[in-house]
Amino acid sequence: MEGSGAPRTSHRRRSVKRMRWGGLRQQWKLLGLFEIDQNHEFYSLTCMMKEGLFAAIQNTISLPTNELSDDDFRSEVTQIHKAFRMQTFAGTVFASLREYLGMTEEEYQQSLCSESCFLQFISNSKSKADFFLTNDKRFFLKTQSKREIQFLLKHLKTYVEHLRRFPHSLLVKFLGVHRIQIPQGQKKYFIVMQSVFYPDERIQARFDIKGCEVSRWTEPAPEGSQVIVVLKDLNFEGQFITLEHQRAWLLQQLDIDTDLLRRLNVLDYSLLLAQQPLHQDERHQSLSFASLIVRTKKSVNPGSSPILTCVPGVVPDSDTTLPSPEPDSGFKLTHRTTSSFPPGLAGPGTDEAGQADFKAQNRRLLPNLKNPLHVIDGPEQRYFIGIIDIFTVYSFRKKLEHLWKSLRHPGRSFSTVSPQAYCTRLCQWVQNHSK
Numbered sequence: 001m002e003g004s005g006a007p008r009t010s011h012r013r014r015s016v017k018r019m020r021w022g023g024l025r026q027q028w029k030l031l032g033l034f035e036i037d038q039n040h041e042f043y044s045l046t047c048m049m050k051e052g053l054f055a056a057i058q059n060t061i062s063l064p065t066n067e068l069s070d071d072d073f074r075s076e077v078t079q080i081h082k083a084f085r086m087q088t089f090a091g092t093v094f095a096s097l098r099e100y101l102g103m104t105e106e107e108y109q110q111s112l113c114s115e116s117c118f119l120q121f122i123s124n125s126k127s128k129a130d131f132f133l134t135n136d137k138r139f140f141l142k143t144q145s146k147r148e149i150q151f152l153l154k155h156l157k158t159y160v161e162h163l164r165r166f167p168h169s170l171l172v173k174f175l176g177v178h179r180i181q182i183p184q185g186q187k188k189y190f191i192v193m194q195s196v197f198y199p200d201e202r203i204q205a206r207f208d209i210k211g212c213e214v215s216r217w218t219e220p221a222p223e224g225s226q227v228i229v230v231l232k233d234l235n236f237e238g239q240f241i242t243l244e245h246q247r248a249w250l251l252q253q254l255d256i257d258t259d260l261l262r263r264l265n266v267l268d269y270s271l272l273l274a275q276q277p278l279h280q281d282e283r284h285q286s287l288s289f290a291s292l293i294v295r296t297k298k299s300v301n302p303g304s305s306p307i308l309t310c311v312p313g314v315v316p317d318s319d320t321t322l323p324s325p326e327p328d329s330g331f332k333l334t335h336r337t338t339s340s341f342p343p344g345l346a347g348p349g350t351d352e353a354g355q356a357d358f359k360a361q362n363r364r365l366l367p368n369l370k371n372p373l374h375v376i377d378g379p380e381q382r383y384f385i386g387i388i389d390i391f392t393v394y395s396f397r398k399k400l401e402h403l404w405k406s407l408r409h410p411g412r413s414f415s416t417v418s419p420q421a422y423c424t425r426l427c428q429w430v431q432n433h434s435k
Contacts, residue, residue, distance in 0.1 A: 033119040052086030054113040060095035061105040089177040148391040196386035209271040211429035214414035241434040243378045258423035267422040268392040274384040
């Protein structure tokens, strides 16, 4: 009888653990998330994804610091595993970008390849893509068509250069592109991207905004329900994004980002928006010298980020014209970018060149959060904002679709319009729904 204590204790621990996991699984189902366990149709696929990603990231952990070359953008590395092959596209480029965003390879690997199961996110999108979410809900994995992957890789240099030039861009942060091939099975392309809605605790509402009205209403979840429903434009009517002094920054950055998409001939992208009430001690935070240092260091930035004597988010007087966000001829981001401590902190101000650089890049001081690029604090609410789904090109087929919708919905606004009209309309929507 003396030796029976240990087995009982072990059994009790396993029971508690099963109860905890059972509770989490039930909670995820309520939220529209489903754990991809051994009984799930995607269990085998996600296990292979994890194994392949672990090996791919292991390759980039010890990369030397070098400037990226054209070959890095074209590179394809195939790794052979027991039951599948996985290709990694432009691996060094994405490793460089991850570090530029303040992410170590080890934490990226841990999040993607932990023993915890992926979650399946049930989207109300018309896309046939499958959405997976890491267990900590920090990264999305999304299956994409070959055409969409080819588009991203073709314009990858332009995309990364845009993020380097405008480090506070609203564009979703792509962190990896891969293809998994199973013997006697189809090839699946997928991307890894940062979740715009992270950390998602206390988020009260989520919206997918396109700036139009046709098919832009989603039936909200019943009152008291915990199911995650991503609402649309018409659901937002009568509400405002209340930012006060940060509004000018948002409008300018949205204009910069959508102008890039216009030049890439892209339409049908979405502005993701979520609302989270601020805690009392988060409202009207005093900008002490110490907090300025911390927040400026977190302001993702490969070079200098001078402190301006203004409230974070204020766009300085527009006496300097923004440069065209065309990529520079020389690409300078390295495999391992080291962020230097911002100059100007030791003194009361900055030189004119530094202030011009700050204005040109539309920088702001970022909050002290894990996902600060997509977070903007207003006086009462925290907003998570990001631009996603940037793969739809205004092709001949889309032009025919525009013509058909014009006949079907006369006098109403719909998503399929020219890239110029699309970006103008979305910017106008945000201007009309912000204050």
